[in-house]
Amino acid sequence: MTVERMLPTDEAYELLGLTKEIADGELAPRVAKYEQEGLFPRDVLRTVGRAGLLGLPYPEADGGAGQPYEVYLQVLEILAGSWLGIAEAVSVHTLSCYPISAYGSERQRKSLPELLGGDLLGAYCLSEPQGGSDAAALTTRAVRDGDDWVVTGTKAWITHGGRADFYNVFCRTGGPGPAGISCLVADADTPGILPQTPEKTMGLRSSPPAQMVFDDARVPLDRLVGAEGEGFRIAMQALDAGRLGIAACAVGLAQAAVDYAAGYARERIQFGRAIAEFQGVGFILADMATQVSAARALLLNAARLKDAGRPFTVEAAKAKLFATDVAMRVTTDAIQVLGGAGYVSDHPVERWFREAKVLQIVEGTNQIQRLVISRSLTRG
Structure with missing residues (x-):
């Protein structure tokens, strides 16, 4: 079936054509095996990243593709039609790059080409075991200690938990409510960041979420994204x-x-x-x-x-x-x-x-x- 789509440029047509080739040639032949056996498709995501599909809506100057959201979302639609796990991974990674892209310091923004180029995979740590929809009530805490934030708490339902290369961690650095929440970006190999056993899910078995425990994880002070209290x-x-x-x-x-x-x-x-x-x-x-x-x-x-x-x-x-x-x-x-x-x-x-x-x-x-x-x- 042909789906009519509104495309602003010839480049967008070419991009969707490339996406369809990847979906048909790389995703469709693998999805059944990966989903049945619960295999995380990191190799497939690298292929998607090398094709430039992990940074589509971000500026070219930062390493993205500079595509309108209208085009990026149609790319996701094509990917999801072949393998939802891959499309969701692209969506979550794109979400994970937003804090640094929109609020990052000059030093933090220097990492954007690597983040958007597909070499690194991101995760977004907001939900908690006792606070899913009520995000403003999160209890994961970060306190200053010398040149570091010391982060303690547990995040839940984290897509790419234990698989990501970097984590956006929303944590409490101040008092109760939204005004006390800040955003830190932490490398996956930070001591004290402890991925838990992935959840046993009814679907998306190739990319199940996992809890992430922060056990006095020390994150440098300069990994604060935006101002303190701006995280929510x-x-x-x-x-x-x-x-x-x-x-x-x-x-x-x-x-x-x-x-x-x-x-x-x-x-x-x-x-x-x-x-x-x-x-x-x-x-x-x-x-x-x-x-x-x-x-x-x-x-x-x-x-x-x-x-x-x-x-x-x-x-x-x-x-x-x-x-x-x-x-x-x-x-x-x-x-x-x-x-x-x-x-x-x-x-x-x-x-x-x-x-x-x-x-x-x-x-x-x-x-x-x-x-x-x-x-x-x-x-x-």
Whole structure:
């Protein structure tokens, strides 16, 4: 199926063409094995990085590709259609580069070419075991001791936990509430940073999250990103953009499910006819395709607002909410179209169904997105 996309430049067309080649040639042949065996695809991510896909929306002067978010999100969609784990990794890494790119000191920013070039992989340490959605209540603490911050606490649900080369660590350097939170960037080999056993997840088994324990980890004072007490604002701004990344992943996953279900329905013969010819199936496919198109439109609208420098927080919440709910519905319907065949691992729709669920949770649950949207409507 051909998906119509709005592309600002010929360069963008070429970039999406390259992404499709990588998705078809490097990702699609490997995804089943890596997901089944729980293998982290670091080698594949290096290939993606060498192709320039790990720093797409950042300025070329910093080592990025200088692409609009509208284009970057379409790259994520293509990647997710072949392997959600890779698309999510690209999204999380892009999120992890934001603090230094937007708030880093001149010395910190010198590391951007290495971060954006794909040699290093980032992680984002915000959530905690007792504080997921309530990020402002985090308890991980950093105290000054000589030339270091000494960090103590536990982070939870960290994508690339134990795999990343650097970690953005949001921790409390002051009093309670958002104003007491700061952001540090720590190297993975810092003594006292202790990755825990990865979680056993229902989907995304090639990239399960893990808890990260900080046991008196000493991070140099100059690794503070932005001003002390500015961490919560940095975190929320990064998540606005990160939610667009997750929405793009959801659109890509859902589009793959539509394409696969439609192809199966054209070939599956029952009562002497392809099941696609029966309205009971055809109408399901029509609804699936319409929902995906609507999700993509919401996503690209939010991206264009961001690219234009206009407020996009609420539109990002809408896109994340709608696109991930669509991914859950569409993958469920894809299984129904395949019938019993959809319930077995011979076909990828059961994996997409399992993967779609997590997209409703990460980067702020969909209940949090509804809260963001409703508050924008009820506040004067």
